[in-house]
Amino acid sequence: MEQQFGTGRLVLVEGDITTIAADAIGNAANAALAGGGGVDGAIHRAGGPEIMAELRSRHSYGTPAGTAVSTGAGALPARWVIHAVGPVWRGGDHGEPVQLAGAYRSALSIAAELGARTLTLPAISAGAYGYPLDDAARIAVATVADSLRAGAPLEWVTFVLFSPRALAAFEHALLAFR
């Protein structure tokens, strides 16, 4: 499913984000930028050790939830990886919605600064960090759609969802977003 917002397209696909070519690939990282499981683990496995080496040398202090940093992409089909840190779900009244939107906004603005024309993104915080999927999808779609409408210089932004259930949640969010 996809929809045009401004001059950019918001696209939803099911798949493994490490196998889809884009100028920039989004990662769901932790604040320590220490690597881990989930999409973070997949990106480091597929991209190779140079990604972690660059995180250690350029971003050794990590980055807080709601922000992102970029590195090269190693062996991945991309020029950059944008490591965005979402919030850990703690019930919803600890600023999680604002931090999740911030993680996506940071990733979009870094992509624009880098000159990326295409960007893939995972469902940040919707895995190990426990963010309820439907709420995470609604925030993800709204944040990206608003940025594209506001003129973010991206040809497309594709959410790569790792299960039919996640894809369905994002499709529902996109249909509800007008």
Ligand code: APR
């Ligand atoms: N491609 C696309 N999406 C993926 C992939 C993949 N290869 N692997 C997992 N996902 C999906 C998950 O199914 C989930 O929907 O990414 C979404 C985010 O889940 P996590 O990767 O667990 O990320 P998050 O919930 O943000 O938790 C981040 O987990 O892996 C650690 O180091 C990471 O500490 C950090 C925390």
